[in-house]
Amino acid sequence: MPSGWTGPSHLLITSPPYWQPALAGGAAAVVNVDLSPRALAWAKENAALNGVLTEDKKGDVFHWLRRFRRLRRSFSLVVLDPPAFARGPSGPFSIAKETPGLVAEAAAVVEEGGLLIACCNQQSLPRQRFLALVQKGLRRAGRSGHSVAHLGASPVDFPPAEGQAEGLKVEVLRLEGSRLASVQ
Numbered sequence: 128m129p130s131g132w133t134g135p136s137h138l139l140i141t142s143p144p145y146w147q148p149a150l151a152g153g154a155a156a157v158v159n160v161d162l163s164p165r166a167l168a169w170a171k172e173n174a175a176l177n178g179v180l181t182e183d184k185k186g187d188v189f190h191w192l193r194r195f196r197r198l199r200r201s202f203s204l205v206v207l208d209p210p211a212f213a214r215g216p217s218g219p220f221s222i223a224k225e226t227p228g229l230v231a232e233a234a235a236v237v238e239e240g241g242l243l244i245a246c247c248n249q250q251s252l253p254r255q256r257f258l259a260l261v262q263k264g265l266r267r268a269g270r271s272g273h274s275v276a277h278l279g280a281s282p283v284d285f286p287p288a289e290g291q292a293e294g295l296k297v298e299v300l301r302l303e304g305s306r307l308a309s310v311q
């Protein structure tokens with residue numbers, strides 16, 4: 128965290144609601160970024176119920192990540208949970224195409240030794256391919272990261288169907304290298 132900064136140290140991007148309970152134990156506050164005011168409002172309510180303060184940023188994730196980098200804000204944890212496909216202010220978004228760019232911008236605001244959680248809910252994108260896209264993004268930001276956990280959908284809510292590829296992939300990486308590196 129840059130000295131003098133006393134605000135939130137966790138950044139949740141396009142992923143407000145369901146991360147709040149998980150963070151309640153360790154995070155005093157989080158920054159939520161989403162295009163949708165409804166998603167932000169839902170997240171705020173959920174966070175309050177879990178004793179977590181939120182700083183809400185409505186708008187495009189790429190815009191906000193670049194802005195945080197310019198302001199030299201960094202975070203101990205960044206969660207990326209984008210849709211598989213979307214149309215946003217930066218143009219059409221496809222997780223298969225945009226993951227390296229999104230990860231590069233996000234990695235630039237993760238503190239040294241901080242965590243990046245990258246989610247992918249596209250069944251046709253296999254885990255190893257997704258991880259390769261994440262690693263490509265880290266290289267663009269001049270960072271390296273190693274996997275510390277691989278999570279997925281709850282087997283209770285979504286029992287795995289035999290022979291079917293994993294749907295939700297949640298990759299937890301610890302990043303080395305200095306934060307706020309330039310993005311290629």
Ligand SMILES: C[S@@+](CC[C@H](N)C(=O)[O-])C[C@H]1O[C@@H](n2cnc3c(N)ncnc32)[C@H](O)[C@@H]1O
Pocket residue numbers: 141142143144145160161162163166186187188189208209210211213214215216217220
């Ligand atoms: C997969 S959903 C995340 C859902 C959330 N984790 C939940 O449990 O309800 C993706 C979110 O990304 C937001 N989104 C899509 N494109 C975006 C963009 N370019 N910038 C910021 N948010 C975006 C959508 O509004 C949506 O809330």
